[in-house]
Amino acid sequence: MVCIDLGQERVYYTPLFGFDKSKIKRDHPIISLLKGFIKTIKKKKTSPKNKLAPLIIPRAEHTISRSAIHRNALKVLYRLNEAGFDAYLVGGCVRDLLLGYTPKDFDIATNARPEEIRRLFKNCRLIGKRFRLAHILFGQDVIEVATFRTHHENAQEAQGKSRHGMIVRDNVYGTIEDDVIRRDFRINALYYNIADYSIVDFVGGMQDIKEKMLHLIGDPAKRFHEDPVRLLRAVRFLAKLNINITKETEEPLMTLSHLLNNVSAARLFQEVLKIFQSGATLATIHLLQKYQLMSKLFIYSTASKTLLDVALSNTDKRIHEGKTASPAFLFTVILWHSVLEQVTQIEQSGMPTYLAIEKALQTILKQQTERLTIPRLMQLSIREICLLQHRLTYRRGKHPYRLLEHPRFRAGYDLLLLRAQTGEPVQELATWWQQFYSSTPEQREKMLHEIQRAAQPKKRKNRSKKSNVAYTQ
Numbered sequence: 058m059v060c061i062d063l064g065q066e067r068v069y070y071t072p073l074f075g076f077d078k079s080k081i082k083r084d085h086p087i088i089s090l091l092k093g094f095i096k097t098i099k100k101k102k103t104s105p106k107n108k109l110a111p112l113i114i115p116r117a118e119h120t121i122s123r124s125a126i127h128r129n130a131l132k133v134l135y136r137l138n139e140a141g142f143d144a145y146l147v148g149g150c151v152r153d154l155l156l157g158y159t160p161k162d163f164d165i166a167t168n169a170r171p172e173e174i175r176r177l178f179k180n181c182r183l184i185g186k187r188f189r190l191a192h193i194l195f196g197q198d199v200i201e202v203a204t205f206r207t208h209h210e211n212a213q214e215a216q217g218k219s220r221h222g223m224i225v226r227d228n229v230y231g232t233i234e235d236d237v238i239r240r241d242f243r244i245n246a247l248y249y250n251i252a253d254y255s256i257v258d259f260v261g262g263m264q265d266i267k268e269k270m271l272h273l274i275g276d277p278a279k280r281f282h283e284d285p286v287r288l289l290r291a292v293r294f295l296a297k298l299n300i301n302i303t304k305e306t307e308e309p310l311m312t313l314s315h316l317l318n319n320v321s322a323a324r325l326f327q328e329v330l331k332i333f334q335s336g337a338t339l340a341t342i343h344l345l346q347k348y349q350l351m352s353k354l355f356i357y358s359t360a361s362k363t364l365l366d367v368a369l370s371n372t373d374k375r376i377h378e379g380k381t382a383s384p385a386f387l388f389t390v391i392l393w394h395s396v397l398e399q400v401t402q403i404e405q406s407g408m409p410t411y412l413a414i415e416k417a418l419q420t421i422l423k424q425q426t427e428r429l430t431i432p433r434l435m436q437l438s439i440r441e442i443c444l445l446q447h448r449l450t451y452r453r454g455k456h457p458y459r460l461l462e463h464p465r466f467r468a469g470y471d472l473l474l475l476r477a478q479t480g481e482p483v484q485e486l487a488t489w490w491q492q493f494y495s496s497t498p499e500q501r502e503k504m505l506h507e508i509q510r511a512a513q514p515k516k517r518k519n520r521s522k523k524s525n526v527a528y529t530q
């Protein structure tokens with residue numbers, strides 16, 4: 058009799074000779090233990106860790122100059138290196154620099170543990186429960202330093218997967234070889250080594266950069282299952298970096314949209330914000346449509362297409378000019394025709410337009426927030442921008458002055474102009490507001506006087522099937 062201590066329980070078994078196989082239970086702990094042992098040995102033989110031999114691209118053979126790296130990131134890299142640790146720039150910043158874009162942040166990967174990083178930097182704050190990260194603070198600027206993490210298969214005990222195969226825990230330190238294979242795309246897995254200014258490429262990322270290709274590391278279908286947000290990241294990178302996708306990465310992308318049903322609405326909301334800030338929102342939305350991902354994120358009516366195209370190309374232009382884009386405005390544009398369709402239906406029951414918009418918004422926002430966790434304040438803004446479409450039709454007395462003071466006036470006004478531009482019958486109203494907005498006080502008084510004079514006792518016309526939002530005066 059042999060006794061094995063499994064921590065929680067002890068298992069006693071008789072060695073195999075003279076063993077009655079029929080009595081072995083398949084789920085017996087010792088069977089799982091042996092299976093695990095065999096798997097580990099097999100894995101060791103084929104482990105990517107043993108296979109990975111990086112390509113080192115010396116400084117003379119790549120285009121990343123230190124002058125393009127943020128000085129705070131350089132300070133952190135040098136300090137880690139001087140203290141004897143490995144220190145690399147990694148991820149989006151290396152990719153962007155190689156492709157000629159300006160990185161939005163500089164992330165660092167190191168073999169130093171969070172506590173060791175904290176000891177090196179007075180301005181360091183450790184964050185995160187799932188995985189501890191070090192934030193090195195330079196005033197408003199934050200440089201994120203992450204200790205190399207291991208791939209989940211190399212850390213069974215710490216790995217957490219949901220029943221859909223998604224990774225839900227990810228909290229074990231590893232080596233650079235481990236760190237590289239848990240990254241998503243090959244172009245996101247290049248390491249710039251501060252020790253000799255070379256680029257370390259374990260997975261062929263440099264070739265993809267040259268060929269402008271997006272390629273998932275490992276088996277694409279498996280990697281999309283592990284983290285379905287990669288579907289959205291793929292689409293965002295394709296649009297933002299204006300690159301192509303390899304056939305084997307694209308094929309599962311075409312068919313796996315349903316996986317997004319398993320991702321939390323909070324995480325999807327964060328991804329949508331990234332899309333809105335990417336400067337390539339229009340191209341991303343077109344790809345979301347192509348890969349049938351749009352309906353996983355938005356309540357969207359195809360009637361919104363033209364409105365969305367015009368609004369999003371304006372937004373991208375603003376981002377490229379260094380301005381910001383209001384997510385509330387973009388959500389309103391996306392939702393607008395769905396709201397309008399509901400309003401048309403509700404109005405048929407005789408409900409006044411303003412109340413019909415309120416009611417339609419309740420339904421649409423409820424459906425939308427089941428997909429994305431839109432914060433309350435943002436929902437309030439969406440509601441106000443929609444309601445303004447009706448309020449902007451009130452042009453008598455002091456109304457227009459009050460509307461000019463409304464905190465959401467500019468967004469409501471912009472939407473009105475876009476609606477006119479994209480064929481809704483609100484051209485006269487939009488032109489009036491454009492004029493009123495840019496007029497002197499005297500001209501405004503004159504305009505209001507004319508409106509007053511033109512106002513006839515209201516005759517109710519037959520309602521057309523379309524909603525009368527903003528079509529009345």
Ligand code: CTP
Nearest residue numbers: 147148149150161239240241242245246284286
């Ligand atoms: N990463 C990953 N899988 C994710 C998120 C991030 O592999 N789901 C890795 C990639 O190596 C990525 C890096 O972490 O490059 C940084 O991630 P993030 O800042 O989210 O994206 P970037 O690639 O930097 O791209 P962008 O700056 O355009 O968001």
